[in-house]
Amino acid sequence: MQTIDLATTPLRELNATLQAQTQDTNQTAWEVLNPRGAHAVAVGLDAPISVTVRGSTGYYCGGMNARAEITVTGNAGPGVAENMMSGTVVIEGDASQYAGATGHGGLLVIKGNAASRCGISMKGIDIVVFGNIGPMSAFMAQAGRLVVLGDAGEALGDSLYEARIYVRGTVKSLGADCVEKEMRAEHLAELADLLARAGAEARPEEFRRYGSARTLYNFKPDNAGAYG
Amino acid sequence: MTTPPRFSATFTPDINAEIRRAADTGLYDIRGGGAKRRVPHFDDLLFLGASISRYPLEGYRERCGTDVTLGTRFAKNPVQLDIPITIAGMSFGSLSAQAKEALGRGASAMGTSTTTGDGGMTDEEREHSTKLVYQLLPSRYGMNPVDLRRADAIEIVVGQGAKPGGGGMLLGQKITDRVAEMRTLPKGIDQRSACRHPDWTGPDDMEIKILELREITGWEKPIYVKVGGSRPYFDTALAVKAGADVVVLDGMQGGTAATQDVFIEHVGLPTLACIRPAVKALQDLGMHREVQLVVSGGIRTGADVAKALALGADAVSIGTAALIALGDNDPRWEAEYRALGSTAGAYDDWHEGRDPAGITTQDPALAARLDPVAAGRRLKNYLSVLTLEAQTIARACGKSHVRNLEPEDLCALSIEAAAMAGVPLAGTDWIPGRAGS
Numbered sequence: 262m263q264t265i266d267l268a269t270t271p272l273r274e275l276n277a278t279l280q281a282q283t284q285d286t287n288q289t290a291w292e293v294l295n296p297r298g299a300h301a302v303a304v305g306l307d308a309p310i311s312v313t314v315r316g317s318t319g320y321y322c323g324g325m326n327a328r329a330e331i332t333v334t335g336n337a338g339p340g341v342a343e344n345m346m347s348g349t350v351v352i353e354g355d356a357s358q359y360a361g362a363t364g365h366g367g368l369l370v371i372k373g374n375a376a377s378r379c380g381i382s383m384k385g386i387d388i389v390v391f392g393n394i395g396p397m398s399a400f401m402a403q404a405g406r407l408v409v410l411g412d413a414g415e416a417l418g419d420s421l422y423e424a425r426i427y428v429r430g431t432v433k434s435l436g437a438d439c440v441e442k443e444m445r446a447e448h449l450a451e452l453a454d455l456l457a458r459a460g461a462e463a464r465p466e467e468f469r470r471y472g473s474a475r476t477l478y479n480f481k482p483d484n485a486g487a488y489g
Numbered sequence: 490m491t492t493p494p495r496f497s498a499t500f501t502p503d504i505n506a507e508i509r510r511a512a513d514t515g516l517y518d519i520r521g522g523g524a525k526r527r528v529p530h531f532d533d534l535l536f537l538g539a540s541i542s543r544y545p546l547e548g549y550r551e552r553c554g555t556d557v558t559l560g561t562r563f564a565k566n567p568v569q570l571d572i573p574i575t576i577a578g579m580s581f582g583s584l585s586a587q588a589k590e591a592l593g594r595g596a597s598a599m600g601t602s603t604t605t606g607d608g609g610m611t612d613e614e615r616e617h618s619t620k621l622v623y624q625l626l627p628s629r630y631g632m633n634p635v636d637l638r639r640a641d642a643i644e645i646v647v648g649q650g651a652k653p654g655g656g657g658m659l660l661g662q663k664i665t666d667r668v669a670e671m672r673t674l675p676k677g678i679d680q681r682s683a684c685r686h687p688d689w690t691g692p693d694d695m696e697i698k699i700l701e702l703r704e705i706t707g708w709e710k711p712i713y714v715k716v717g718g719s720r721p722y723f724d725t726a727l728a729v730k731a732g733a734d735v736v737v738l739d740g741m742q743g744g745t746a747a748t749q750d751v752f753i754e755h756v757g758l759p760t761l762a763c764i765r766p767a768v769k770a771l772q773d774l775g776m777h778r779e780v781q782l783v784v785s786g787g788i789r790t791g792a793d794v795a796k797a798l799a800l801g802a803d804a805v806s807i808g809t810a811a812l813i814a815l816g817d818n819d820p821r822w823e824a825e826y827r828a829l830g831s832t833a834g835a836y837d838d839w840h841e842g843r844d845p846a847g848i849t850t851q852d853p854a855l856a857a858r859l860d861p862v863a864a865g866r867r868l869k870n871y872l873s874v875l876t877l878e879a880q881t882i883a884r885a886c887g888k889s890h891v892r893n894l895e896p897e898d899l900c901a902l903s904i905e906a907a908a909m910a911g912v913p914l915a916g917t918d919w920i921p922g923r924a925g926s
Contacts, residue, residue: 276704300697305634305705320694321701325634340688344632359688363629365673381687382629384673401683403673420681422674478678479661 263288267302268295275302279329282308296322298338303331306348323350326367339376342369345386358395361388364405370459377414380407383424389459399426400436408455410463421473427452429468440474518750519658521839521849523651523742523786523809528759530742531793533906534899535915538885546884553880554890557804559781560642560711560734563703567734568620568642568711570804571600572876573891574794577739577785577808578624578644578715580606582659582668582680583746583839584812585856586613587864588848591815593617594861595868599876604644604806607657607682607746609671610636617865622713625702627656627683630672634705642735643702644713645695647686647724650743650786653717653757656684658747663842665851696731703732713737718758718786725770729780736771737806738763740786744809746849747840760786760797762909765896768801777801791878798879799894800910807875814871815864816846 265275275293282288286308293314296302300319303312306329314322317335327346336354345364352360355373362378364386371379371388377395380388380402389408396414399407402424412430419436425448426439435441444465452465496502510518539545546553560567576596581589583606590613596603602620609631615621623640625632637643648654659668659680669676689698699712714728715737728736740760745753764784771777784797785806797805809817818826820833825845829838839849847858883891886898900915901907907914908921 272704273708277707280705280707301701301704304701307634320697321688324701325637325705327634339694343688344629344634346633362688363632365633378687382683384629400687401681422678478675 262290262292264292264294266294267297267299272299272301276304279303279306279308279310279312282306282310284308286310296333296335300338303329306331309348317354326350336373337371341371342367342386345369355392356390360390361386364388366405368455368458370461374411380405380424383407387455387458389455389461391459391461393430396433397436399424399439402426406451406455408452408459408461408468410461418471418473420477421471423473425451426471427455427465427468428471429463432469432471435471438474438477439471442470442472444468444470519747519840520750520753520837521745521747522753522837523744524754524757524759526754528741529761529903529906529909530759530787531761531796533761533902534796534910534912535902536792536795536799536882536886536898537900539887543887545887546889548881548884551884552889553884554892555876555880557781557892559713559783559804562734562776562780563708563732564642564711564734565707565709566641566711568602568622570602570620572872573798573804573879574599574788574872574875575601575622575783575804575806576603576811577743577806578604578606578622578646579808579812580608580659580746581611581614582606582608582663582672582851584848585850585859586611587856587859587861588812588815589614590617590861591859591864591868592811593621594865595811595814595872596620598865598869599872601872602641605640607646607659608668609633610640611671615639617861624715627686628672628680629687630680630682637702637710638706640710642711642713643706644715644737645698645702645733646715647695648717648719648739649715649745650717650739650741650757650760651745652748652752653719654684655748655752655756657682657745658840660747660840660842663840663851668851692727692731695727699732711735713783715739717741717743718760718763721758721763722766722770725767725782726774729771729774729776733780735781735783736767737783737785738767739806740784742787743785744812759909760784760788761906764797764800764802765909765911771801778803791875791880792882794875794879795882795891795894796899798891799898800896803892810871811868812848814868815848816859816867817844817848819846822846 291312296316298319304324307327311330319338321340323331323342330349332351339357342350343362345367347367351370356375361369371390374392379394379398383402385404393411399418403422409428413432416436418439449465557573597619603618604622622642661677711734713735714733716724718740741757781803784802822845844850847855899912
């Protein structure tokens with residue numbers, strides 16, 4: 262285990278060191294101490310390494326991650342794992358706004374709650390939230406899956422494209438063009454897989470599926486009210 | 490005796506036609522291009538030239554430099570340009586792959602940069618652009634760290650001059666398989682581009698976003714922040730505060746792929762009105778020339794380039810003019826423009842993907858009309874003329890480098906232009922709005 266202490270090491274050195282790891286590195290396990298809410302911790306990684314951040318992070322922890330497994334033992338600030346390409350980011354605590362925003366791939370697991378706009382504009386990332394998610398989550402989400410074991414706030418999936426949303430608890434309201442959809446065998450299977458990969462103990466049958474009604478895919482003046 | 494027919498100055502034929510069109514369709518008019526209304530512009534300024542108190546430099550004999558370096562504040566690898574004219578962001582999707590290649594070829598031949606757009610980076614444009622600026626837009630279509638690292642600079646797009654505060658829409662007919670794949674969306678649907686970034690709000694957040702981008706790219710790449718002409722003093726100051734290396738300021742004449750006509754014509758400031766407030770913000774912060782200012786929106790001639798530089802810009806950016814140089818709106822396609830209900834010079838329905846010139850389209854047959862090599866050569870020629878013209882003016886003003894042009898070299902032809910540009914009305918020493926003037 263390689264240890265980097267942010268109390269004594271500059272952020273630049275931390276990120277440069279982690280970014281320098283390659284496919285063949287034998288230093289595959291890293292530990293980051295004293296993050297103390299620092300921004301941009303462990304961003305732009307592109308190697309199959311595991312990084313455990315002991316504490317809480319500020320904005321954009323794990324931003325644009327590829328291949329790395331990043332775990333934050335505390336809470337994560339806004340935009341955790343934003344634009345992630347692949348790999349895994351696990352938040353043991355809560356996540357702030359825009360968790361997993363625009364992520365293209367990989368798995369984001371939030372073991373606490375996520376604030377508003379979780380999964381905004383997601384483009385292929387999978388997000389599993391053990392707790393609740395805030396309003397306007399999965400806004401304009403294009404692809405990927407958002408799984409919520411708790412409740413969802415207002416306007417879930419507003420202006421949704423092809424992303425799939427699974428919620429076990431209540432949904433305060435659905436956003437424009439987001440509708441509940443039939444849970445078929447294929448959906449139960451993919452949900453079971455996601456729950457297993459996230460280490461979440463829940464039965465797929467307890468969830469409801471939401472997706473795009475696809476009525477806003479091509480602009481029509483009659484739909485203008487849906488945007489209001 | 491009958492009264493001759495008299496048209497209203499308020500209800501003009503154009504206005505009446507728009508009322509009828511709205512009544513017919515129930516839709517607002519969507520179009521490309523920038524503001525078409527007449528606004529105070531560089532045409533309303535004149536250079537004074539040399540006289541007894543200023544001596545000129547000899548054309549073609551005495552050196553007049555044109556190079557500029559962008560991103561000297563924080564980036565390890567600033568962008569070195571041979572000319573102070575760059576190509577503005579225009580997406581693959583909006584433009585054909587051939588058009589993007591042509592832009593890269595022409596710009597590279599002149600030692601300047603091109604810019605991606607709202608659709609990600611293609612291999613073709615990276616290959617054909619020796620200096621490529623990668624835009625980070627609210628939609629984040631195609632955004633990925635590999636392209637971020639192979640870019641020469643990163644441009645965070647907060648807004649654009651044609652529609653400050655607006656997002657975008659790429660209509661379904663331009664969404665081919667390749668465009669759809671790059672944007673992670675189904676083929677054939679309208680692609681909305683968000684008007685706000687998904688993972689930050691406000692200048693304090695933007696500062697952290699810039700930090701993240703620098704950390705991902707090892708502090709190597711210059712970070713530009715592009716804003717539409719709106720509140721240029723404050724936007725420039727906030728961009729500097731957030732850590733930008735370069736501020737790109739786009740006035741309302743700047744083109745766009747597609748948005749509402751009402752937005753284009755009624756929101757935002759003319760380019761001329763943006764420059765001095767932005768320069769003042771930089772000067773007030775002690776950052777003029779340390780944070781470079783790139784101005785765009787209606788740059789057409791070397792005179793425009795020289796005037797923008799004289800007002801304090803470090804470089805300019807062109808979009809519409811570059812497309813025209815490639816062959817957009819060329820009268821040779823007049824019959825086809827007429828078939829589309831337009832005419833050469835006025836065609837602006839670029840979003841519909843039926844561009845006879847083959848530039849703003851994804852239709853393979855139309856796109857094949859544009860030879861990227863020949864079109865790239867045309868752009869090179871045009872950029873060369875812009876540069877020579879700017880040098881001609883700079884020498885006439887006694888400047889050994891175009892960057893040495895200054896407001897004192899200018900006067901204005903109208904009170905409005907004098908006030909906006911902060912230069913005297915021609916034949917007077919009056920700068921409207923200046924205390925004691």
